[in-house]
Amino acid sequence: xxxxxxxxxxxxxxxxxxxxxxxxxxxxxxxxxxxxxxxxxxxxxxxxxxxxxxxxxxxxxxxxxxxxxxxxxxxxxxxxxxxxxxxxxxxxxxxxxxxxxxxxxxxxxxxxxxxxxxxxxxxxxxxxxxxxxxxxxxxxxxxxxxxxxxxxxxxxxxxxxxxxxxxxxxxxxxxxxxxxxxxxxxxxxxxxxxxxxxxxxxxxxxxxxxxxxxxxxxxxxxxxxxxxxxxxxxxxxxxxxxxxxxxxxxxxxxxxxxxxxxxxxxxxxxxxxxxxxxxxxxxxxxxxxxxxxxxxxxxxxxxxxxxxxxxxxxxxxxxxxxxxxxxxxxxxxxxxxxxxxxxxxxxxxxxxxxxxxxxxxxxxxxxxxxxxxxxxxxxxxxxxxxxxxxxxxxxxxxxxxxxxxx
Amino acid sequence: xxxxxxxxxxxxxxxxxxxxxxxxxxxxxxxxxxxxxxxxxxxxxxxxxxxxxxxxxxxxxxxxxxxxxxxxxxxxxxxxxxxxxxxxxxxxx
Numbered sequence: 001x002x003x004x005x006x007x008x009x010x011x012x013x014x015x016x017x018x019x020x021x022x023x024x025x026x027x028x029x030x031x032x033x034x035x036x037x038x039x040x041x042x043x044x045x046x047x048x049x050x051x052x053x054x055x056x057x058x059x060x061x062x063x064x065x066x067x068x069x070x071x072x073x074x075x076x077x078x079x080x081x082x083x084x085x086x087x088x089x090x091x092x093x094x095x096x097x098x099x100x101x102x103x104x105x106x107x108x109x110x111x112x113x114x115x116x117x118x119x120x121x122x123x124x125x126x127x128x129x130x131x132x133x134x135x136x137x138x139x140x141x142x143x144x145x146x147x148x149x150x151x152x153x154x155x156x157x158x159x160x161x162x163x164x165x166x167x168x169x170x171x172x173x174x175x176x177x178x179x180x181x182x183x184x185x186x187x188x189x190x191x192x193x194x195x196x197x198x199x200x201x202x203x204x205x206x207x208x209x210x211x212x213x214x215x216x217x218x219x220x221x222x223x224x225x226x227x228x229x230x231x232x233x234x235x236x237x238x239x240x241x242x243x244x245x246x247x248x249x250x251x252x253x254x255x256x257x258x259x260x261x262x263x264x265x266x267x268x269x270x271x272x273x274x275x276x277x278x279x280x281x282x283x284x285x286x287x288x289x290x291x292x293x294x295x296x297x298x299x300x301x302x303x304x305x306x307x308x309x310x311x312x313x314x315x316x317x318x319x320x321x322x323x324x325x326x327x328x329x330x331x332x333x334x335x336x337x338x339x340x341x342x343x344x345x346x347x348x349x350x351x352x353x354x355x356x357x358x359x360x361x362x363x364x365x366x367x368x369x370x371x372x373x374x375x376x377x378x379x380x381x382x383x384x385x386x387x388x389x390x391x392x393x394x395x396x397x398x399x400x401x402x403x404x405x406x
Numbered sequence: 407x408x409x410x411x412x413x414x415x416x417x418x419x420x421x422x423x424x425x426x427x428x429x430x431x432x433x434x435x436x437x438x439x440x441x442x443x444x445x446x447x448x449x450x451x452x453x454x455x456x457x458x459x460x461x462x463x464x465x466x467x468x469x470x471x472x473x474x475x476x477x478x479x480x481x482x483x484x485x486x487x488x489x490x491x492x493x494x495x496x497x498x499x
Contacts, residue, residue, distance in 0.1 A: 042458030063428050064450045147460040193448045196478020
């Protein structure tokens, strides 16, 4: 650190420090109170509100590789601000990628005319922008009963942003994608610490790659992507879980054969037939397991935490609902443990891939009132009342129930 | 100017926090040294308390085996045995 830097640092700590740093103990207590009910007990022993550069404090489940969850309070709007957006990495060697000199290589045996694309090239291509939920496949893993190993996420490994970028199909057209192409695979600039650890590479079916909503995004909510969300560009696969949304994208591999890496199999699989999913990934499917694909219909109460104290009388409970891109048709609330249901009021529609806000006025009596929520999408899919248990803890869309005390 | 100074200080503080990793103090016990020597090369020790307490001996065995077989962690057999025993004893059910 230079003398000049040190002076800035010391001289400004009093001014900036209070806002930036909470005392360690307060931060830890604060973080433990922000965990979703039901996650493994051990998390509270170390969890803290971590402060990554460019981010508000997030629930720090792990700092290497960085895995930071958004507390409920950051999920009260249909668009999640960039500095409140969750962070998820598998591997800890994460370079700070510069826009200058950045290139994406597009090649593979399915590409007749391989080429390289700079950030400027990408920005010159026809641009599209839409809001879409980015939800980690493992969101709510920590709520699985019994618990299953992995990053023990609560409710907040998700967010919704407006993504702007170029269509992948336009990039693939430039690469002369052959009709024999079955999958397109993606690699980011981040990598493993140990050479033997499989690099994080993901593929999607050719038909999904050609979907007009699959884009290479360079803007998130009107700004460049934050470093920790994939700067300078990431793949956006709306409707599908975050595992396919490759950050720091540097390689597009157009393939006439299925990608055979660890992160496609055995990782990120769900049992065949367990979930009511329309989007199948046939070239990666075997007799018993299939890649996770579209997000299941789900909802979350974000206005109140479980056990919140309220005043007796009218209490407005609100939250978010979302799905794999069919769109939310209906959100219902029950205050009698699921016997009877009443429609909640749906808020602004930011598109079929976005969070749909909803609200409901509960008449809170003295004592306890339970509030349960269930979303239905445009093809009639609803949430489940009992967990569909699977070994990786994916697709937990059990109807949430909280208790309010007046 | 003031804004610039504060912004610079905030960036510095944030940078410092990022460089200085959270220290995870695991429970003392036989094998802790093997855990510290082997596991931290690739990831924070936070993954251990995070995944507790719910795994039994077979569960921790499977996790350590996964780290070696699937993720290529260079852990020798003797250390792996000690790590499994430590995790089961201190973070197992």
